[in-house]
Amino acid sequence: MSDLARGVMFSILTVIFGVLTSMLVKELAQELSIIRILIFRFWFALPILILCAFLIHKKKLFFVNNKLAMALRVILGLSSITLVFLALQNISLGLATALFQSSIIFVTLASPMLLGEKIGVYRWSAVVIGMIGVLFITNPFSSELSVGIIYGILAAFTGAALSIILRKLGKSDSPFTITLIHNFFGAFVVSSVGLTIFPTQLTASHEGNVWLLLLLLGILASFLQLSVTLAYRYADAVVVTTLRYLQLPAAGIAGFLYFSETPTSLELIGASAIFVSSLVIVWREFVRKTVNTPEETKLAL
Structure with missing residues (x-):
């Protein structure tokens, strides 16, 4: 199997694990607190991640x-995953996924200042389309703004900041080590917060099937992070990012079939705008890299 084929395979696995993880969080959040779900998600993910990092x-x-970048990665990673879980608890699976995917729009907005990248007319146009999509989803002119939508937008912001940090961190450190340290500190931080600030939310007993779902969440979370790491190892970032946007329609279908979620017309228009805008940004990134690739390198590919 070629490296590209492996990259595509791990990218598709990333989409599958991502949707399944979101579905589990949404299902568990109907009867458990978010802090409890986070605690078991981190602890149950650690054994597989420790084993993989040790073997390498x-x-x-x-x-x-x-x-310093690692510390920022831990802080932003914890903030992002908490906001993602809170959004999944309060809004539909498809809507939450659409807002999370909009993080690439915010990365593009911040790139000129933080990464020194030049943004052309195509990517600026895509950003405008994406922001219009976010406006359609949030519907700021309505009488109420859902707390779940606020969590989703904040998750997109923190996810964008996290992407920028990971770009810098990936140049100096192993992705396996980065993932392990994030989960290691995450397990201790959320456990400490739960025991000191939310102790009453940790005392309720669970039925056997709930424990099974929590264990499955941790295992899937570790598989998700490993598949992302391996996808970027074997395939170009543009290929991986493009395929990961399959998670948006997949989450919408899963939400409709499993949770009986029906999006409004505005939400469908907004999600479609975010999807198209994100693909345009990825396409322009591919074009930019192709233009900047020396002819000898192209022939070697």
């Missing part, structure tokens, strides 16, 4: 070069 890096599985 042996005793240096916790070694990082850029400690």
